[in-house]
Amino acid sequence: MKCDPTLYRGAPPSLAVKPRLLRHFLLPPLIILLTIGLGYAGYRISEHFSIRSLSENGERQLELHARTVESELSKYTYLPSLLELESSVSHLLADPNASNRVTVNQYLEGLNRRSRSRAIYVLDTTGRVVATSNWRDTDSYLGEDLSFRAYFQDAIRGQPGRFYGIGSTSGEPGYYLAHGLEEQGKIIGVAVIKVRLEALEERWQRARLEAYVSDENGIIILSSDPSRRLKAVRPLSAETKEQLARSLQYYWWPLNELEPLNREHLSEGVEKVTFAVNSEVITDQQQVSYLAQTRNLNDTPWDITLLTPLQDLRREAINQGMLVAVAFGLLAFLLIAWNERRKVIATRLAAREALQEANNQLERKIAERTTHLRASNERLKGQIRERRLAEDTLRHAQDELVQAGKLAAIGQMSTSIAHELNQPLAALRTLSGNTVRFLERGDLKVAAQNLSTINNLVDRMGRITANLRSFARRGDDQGQASLVKAVDAALQLLTGRLEESAVELHRDVQDVALKIDQTRLEQILVNLIGNALDAMQGQPSPPRLWLEGEFSEDKYRLHVRDNGPGIAPEARKHLFEPFFTTKPGEQGLGLGLTLSASLAAAAGGNLSVEFPAAGGATFVLLLPLVQPAKAEPL
Ligand code: ADP
Numbered sequence: 197m198k199c200d201p202t203l204y205r206g207a208p209p210s211l212a213v214k215p216r217l218l219r220h221f222l223l224p225p226l227i228i229l230l231t232i233g234l235g236y237a238g239y240r241i242s243e244h245f246s247i248r249s250l251s252e253n254g255e256r257q258l259e260l261h262a263r264t265v266e267s268e269l270s271k272y273t274y275l276p277s278l279l280e281l282e283s284s285v286s287h288l289l290a291d292p293n294a295s296n297r298v299t300v301n302q303y304l305e306g307l308n309r310r311s312r313s314r315a316i317y318v319l320d321t322t323g324r325v326v327a328t329s330n331w332r333d334t335d336s337y338l339g340e341d342l343s344f345r346a347y348f349q350d351a352i353r354g355q356p357g358r359f360y361g362i363g364s365t366s367g368e369p370g371y372y373l374a375h376g377l378e379e380q381g382k383i384i385g386v387a388v389i390k391v392r393l394e395a396l397e398e399r400w401q402r403a404r405l406e407a408y409v410s411d412e413n414g415i416i417i418l419s420s421d422p423s424r425r426l427k428a429v430r431p432l433s434a435e436t437k438e439q440l441a442r443s444l445q446y447y448w449w450p451l452n453e454l455e456p457l458n459r460e461h462l463s464e465g466v467e468k469v470t471f472a473v474n475s476e477v478i479t480d481q482q483q484v485s486y487l488a489q490t491r492n493l494n495d496t497p498w499d500i501t502l503l504t505p506l507q508d509l510r511r512e513a514i515n516q517g518m519l520v521a522v523a524f525g526l527l528a529f530l531l532i533a534w535n536e537r538r539k540v541i542a543t544r545l546a547a548r549e550a551l552q553e554a555n556n557q558l559e560r561k562i563a564e565r566t567t568h569l570r571a572s573n574e575r576l577k578g579q580i581r582e583r584r585l586a587e588d589t590l591r592h593a594q595d596e597l598v599q600a601g602k603l604a605a606i607g608q609m610s611t612s613i614a615h616e617l618n619q620p621l622a623a624l625r626t627l628s629g630n631t632v633r634f635l636e637r638g639d640l641k642v643a644a645q646n647l648s649t650i651n652n653l654v655d656r657m658g659r660i661t662a663n664l665r666s667f668a669r670r671g672d673d674q675g676q677a678s679l680v681k682a683v684d685a686a687l688q689l690l691t692g693r694l695e696e697s698a699v700e701l702h703r704d705v706q707d708v709a710l711k712i713d714q715t716r717l718e719q720i721l722v723n724l725i726g727n728a729l730d731a732m733q734g735q736p737s738p739p740r741l742w743l744e745g746e747f748s749e750d751k752y753r754l755h756v757r758d759n760g761p762g763i764a765p766e767a768r769k770h771l772f773e774p775f776f777t778t779k780p781g782e783q784g785l786g787l788g789l790t791l792s793a794s795l796a797a798a799a800g801g802n803l804s805v806e807f808p809a810a811g812g813a814t815f816v817l818l819l820p821l822v823q824p825a826k827a828e829p830l
Contacts, residue, residue, distance in 0.1 A: 227528045231521045238520025243513040247487060250504055251466055254489045258502040261407060265396060265418075266494050269371065272391050273356075273495075275311055276375035279387035285318055285327070285377065289385040292326050300327035301338075314370045314390040318377070321385060323348050335365050342388075346443065347374035351386040354378075358496060360417040362447035363390070369417070369426075393418050406486065406505070412497035413440060415451060427454040429501070457483060465490045468506070485510065617661075619692065620653045627653070656689060676822050677714040679752070680707045683743060686721035693729050697739050705745035708752050709822040712799035717819075720795055720803070723788040724756040724815045730779065731760030731813065751801065752821050757814040762807060771805060792817075 279285045284303055288296040300318060308316045308329035315337065317328035323343020330336050342348055342364075347357030357374030370390040376383040400407050400420035408419035414430040426449045432440075437451060458470040470485045486503040493500055627646045634643040683705055687694065694701070710717065725741065732739035742757040763771065770776040772793050777784030793803040801819035808814055 223532075227525070231525050231528070234524045235517045235521030237517075239513045239517025242516035243509065246509045246513060247462070247468070247506070250487050250506075250509060251462070251489060254487060254502055254504045257405075257504075258489050258491055258500065261400075261405070261502065262491055262493055262500045264399075265409060265500055266496075268393070268396055269391075269493070269496065272311065272313060272371075272373055272389055275307075275313070275316070275389045276373055276387035278307075279316075279318065280375070280377050280379075285387070286379055286384060288318065288327055289320055289377065292320065297327050297331075301329070301331040304329040305331065311389070312392075314368070314392045316387070316389045319343075319348055319386040319388065321352065321383065323352075323386075326385070337365055340365060344443065345372070345374075346445070347372045347388065348386055350374065351376040351388075352383060354383060357386070357388070359445070360411050360498075361445040362449070364444050364447070367447060369393075371417075397422075406503035407501060408503075409493070409498050409500045413445075415440075415446060416454065417498070424454055427452055429454055458485075462487075469503075617657055620657050623692070624650055624653055652688075656685075675711075675713040677710050677712050677717040678707065679705055679710055679717070679745065679754070682714060682717040682721055685718045686725055689718075689722055690725055690729065693726075697729060697733060699729065699732070700738060700740045702740065702742040702744070705743055705754065706747075706752070708745070710752060710799075711820040711822055712795070712801070716795045716799070720792040720817060721756075723792045724817070727788060727815075728756060728758035728760065728813075732758050735760065747821075748818065750821055751818050754817045754819075755814050756817070757808065757812060759810075759812040762811055762813050763805070768805070768807070772803075 282300075282303060284296065284299045288300045304316045304318070304327055308314075315328060315330050317325050317330075317337050319342060320326050323341055323345070325337040325340045325342060328337045331338050345357075345359065345361070347359035350357035350359075351374035354376050357372065359372040359374070360369070361372060362369045371393050372388055372390050374386050374388045377385045377387050396409075397418055397420060406420050408416045408421075408424055408429075410429045411417050413436070414428050414432070416424050416427050416429060419425045426446055428451050431453055432451060440446060440451060441448070456469040457472050458468075460468040462468055467488045467490075468485060469488045470483050473482055473484050485506040487506055488501055488503055490499050490501040492498070627650050631643045631646040631650070634640075634646065683703070687701075725743075728741055729739075732741075737759065740759045742755065744755045744757070746753050746755075764778075767776075767778060772789050773786075774790040775786035776789075777786035789803070796803045796817060796819060799819055801817065804816045804818075806814040806816060
């Protein structure tokens with residue numbers, strides 16, 4: 197069976213190739229680009245949200261630490277004003293003698309110890325130190341002129357003096373709080389307290405907090421990282437620098453700028469800054485990014501800045517970005533795999549459908565062919581029926597014809613019948629004459645033999661007449677015959693002629709029982725042998741007759757051959773036609789072969805003729821065996 201190739205439809209090549217090319221050459225770089233892009237986006241988003249969360253957290257931290265710094269500073273704000281209440285101080289300022297100074301010095305010393313401040317001292321209106329808590333120290337401020345200090349200048353004007361600076365005597369940094377001492381509405385001097393703020397720095401360091409406080413000049417005055425201390429958070433002009441140097445606020449510090457490698461403004465008071473740091477372990481310069489959050493410290497011009505390292509955040513963001521990239525890569529892979537699988541399934545389904553369609557077509561064709569076959573079968577059956585009917589009609593007509601032919605033949609056969617009967621009658625006459633003579637001579641034995649022969653001849657004649665009667669009647673095809681007996685009887689009947697012609701007889705037949713009436717078989721044999729004798733009559737060479745038999749499956753074949761003149765080619769096709777004869781005058785009726793063939797056919801056999809190359813004629817009689825077993829030859 198051939199499947200219809202049109203069932204396997206493919207996409208047109210121009211349409212099928214392009215998407216495949218696109219898929220093979222554009223898809224992988226596209227997926228890689230998308231993976232990188234999404235990874236980067238994941239990184240950025242993660243960074244953004246982490247910064248937001250960090251800055252919220254940082255804001256709280258900043259608030260907390262700002263409060264701490266504010267409370268640390270405010271702790272001392274009341275102290276200088278307290279000295280206003282101390283009479284010894286006003287006495288000293290009114291009368292700066294040695295005993296008043298000692299009293300105030302001792303008082304200040306005790307106060308300083310209790311308040312844990314760095315130093316407490318009193319200036320007169322000219323800015324000279326008249327009493328100090330560190331009066332015993334070698335680097336005591338006593339007698340020092342501090343009129344240039346901004347805190348003094350503020351305080352003397354009645355404003356609170358707030359100042360961070362490095363001590364001009366000790367060189368130590370400190371927070372100065374100054375207060376103008378009033379008496380009867382007039383400022384008589386200035387009380388100053390110098391506070392240490394290192395404790396804040398230490399606290400930050402312990403808490404591993406990175407923070408710094410920058411003053412009104414943008415100079416870092418407090419820092420968890422000592423390297424950032426006294427550095428400018430914003431660029432200082434040369435003029436400002438010079439001014440600050442002259443004020444000695446920061447002593448002789450160079451006030452270098454805190455130079456970040458990168459500074460990115462994120463929102464109000466929030467920046468992303470990157471510093472270069474020298475790692476102790478790794479000699480290469482490294483970068484550290486911070487989230488810098490700044491706010492003002494209440495009641496001061498100072499700002500506190502909290503630095504939150506972004507390293508962890510960056511690492512986290514990179515991880516998130518990579519996670520996104522990997523997730524996308526995996527998703528893309530799964531999608532491609534799913535798509536490929538979907539295509540395979542679709543192809544399989546299409547193939548199955550095509551197969552199903554081909555199958556359906558085949559079944560349709562088979563059904564069509566079966567219908568055609570059934571129709572032609574029916575037609576054939578009809579034809580067979582018609583043919584059988586025609587055959588029956590033909591056979592009937594043939595039977596009728598044969599019967600008519602037989603009746604017609606009988607009239608013409610009377611001469612032959614007379615001839616057939618005359619022969620035994622002549623024999624009877626001779627035998628009976630002889631018997632009388634033998635009886636007269638008293639030779640009873642020969643007479644008895646003759647009488648027996650006479651008896652047989654009379655039987656034979658009776659059979660001939662009976663046979664003619666049966667020939668005239670419709671045939672009875674039942675019965676069985678012994679071939680040997682039939683041959684004997686035929687030869688017996690033709691003894692006279694055989695002897696007369698001195699025929700050389702070759703007999704080789706088996707003792708078989710054949711499905712034919714005994715008399716009919718004898719009748720056929722008499723006809724065939726008689727014809728052979730007729731043919732061989734009057735020829736110069738000695739006549740020879742062969743009677744030879746052989747088995748042929750369930751039949752037996754008898755060859756009756758003579759060495760006569762044979763049969764002329766023009767006569768061959770007419771041999772079995774009724775009334776065909778070449779014999780002169782009354783000798784031939786032309787019925788012998790016709791009747792013999794008819795009897796053989798009625799018994800289920802047939803009669804045919806062969807023309808041996810050696811000459812003569814061979815008539816072949818084929819008859820069915822009663823028992824198809826092979827019999828031993830006689
Ligand atoms: P009839 O013997 O009356 O002629 P048959 O039907 O027996 O009729 O024979 C028909 C013819 O067949 C004969 O006339 C003869 O010419 C031919 N024929 C039959 N047998 C032989 C034979 N053995 N050799 C030659 N011719 C034969």
